[in-house]
Amino acid sequence: MPELLGAALEGEKAFNANCSSCHGTNASGKDGFAPPLVHKIYEPSHHSDMSFVLAVKQGVRQHHWPYGNMPPIAGVSDQEIADIIIYVRTLQRANGIQ
Template sequence: MKSIAVFFAFVALIAGAWYVTLDNGRDAGETALPEGALAAVTLPSSFSEQEEIGARAYEASCAVCHGTNASGKVGVAPPLVHKIYEPSHHGDMAFVLAAQNGVRAHHWKFGNMPPVEGLTRAEVLNIVAYVRALQRENGIH
């Protein structure tokens, strides 16, 4: 019985090491769930120039709450790569208004979102382009 337990412990150790190795050096097309993230996000193979600019603005202004690649953060903010934020439910202007005015909590239990200071409308639209690219890659149209 002890040898069976040792065998399964060894298998679990090897499987864990294999999983960690997959998450290192993540490339386009790979899906991973970062620690504390609420959604696994598959990255597109490439981004347009606007989407790349939006990605940089997102990382600077949004990732602290909404997580890397819009995957959300447990106990902080929801993932933006989620069916709730599909274009037919939350259009691009919803993102612009959310950044400008903040949002009263209504889909999630994270509390209200405050306005995001210092972002121009153009910067928010670049961020939206980036988020939409992530959404499309993850089957949200």
């Protein structure tokens, strides 16, 4: 686990409050329920930061994983989304996903 500072630390808090129930601790996923975000599929060149923003705001139709559609997540502020993205990208880099 990388050391989290600033926005990444705030992102961890927002992730734990809004995302971890589906995407697991440290964005590691929940088998049979939701995919890991610390995965090559979600590297920045394949899923831009905007794809995360849209996923939270509008939801996502199932396309990479057999877990069903992701609903929009209500009540997450733009700042929280930005911090969550920084947190996830920090975890990805710590795991060699560039």
